[in-house]
Amino acid sequence: METLSIIGACITLIGSLFLFLGSLGLVRMPDLYNRIQSGTKASTLGTLLTLFGIALIYPNWSGKLVILIVFVIITNPVSSHVISRAAHRSGISLSKNSVQDDLSHDNQQQQEPNAIKP
Amino acid sequence: MIYLIISIVLGIIILIMAFIALYHRNLKVAILSAGVVSLFASILYLLLDAPDVALTEAAIGSGLTTIIFFYVLNKIQRNDAEK
């Protein structure tokens, strides 16, 4: 029982380190889309590991913690996707080093046939 | 001990966010920072052993007020654009 608690505490510490690395990426990255990537993905994994470590320390609480973990896994990527789509539609440009922009290419291809047809 | 550290850091964040909400020129940023103020205020209520007050503060202050402010801001800007 004691070793399980210590393992759970170490997993919680690893999760909080992932949260810290996500925020560090939020400060260091050069571009809005890179910031969305690092901030949301790393913080999702960090929260998941933190809650899982507490579920290992107190097995009685695992019901609510599992509900919380499933909720975070479902909702967090959806919100990051919505933010990046809104940012791309409102015209925020990518950084200079980025190579490819498929979404604007697709938008142009969608608009052009309608213009040519009539 | 850990309660004291959490309270001091959250208090510093709340002060900075309140100054942004008062003095920033962009209205959207001011609304967002007001949302952050009530978010951390509810964690402070949680540290003071009042979970029901924290629940109400998180639901109304951080959720409902921010959404209503953005709704009204959108309507005002659209009316300005029509005139």
Added chain:
Amino acid sequence: MVNTILIIAAVVILLSMLLSLFRFLKGPSTFDRIISFDVMTISSIGLIALIAWFANRIIYLDIAIVYGLLSFLGVIIIAKFLEKSL
């Protein structure tokens, strides 16, 4: 032993909140601030779970569930309004 490790974890989460506060102060556009708001909310879910361990009360986890729901709803509605208005 467990208590010491969890105190270190809480301090690391507070440091990450301060870093995302720096991005909130500096960010050039509104979307940077929304991302910073999202990261602060997600980190505070972990912090609330740690506080629930320190205080030994299970009722605090309900507040974490409400936090997650409100953060999701708020971010989606704010992004929708910004997309429509700009």
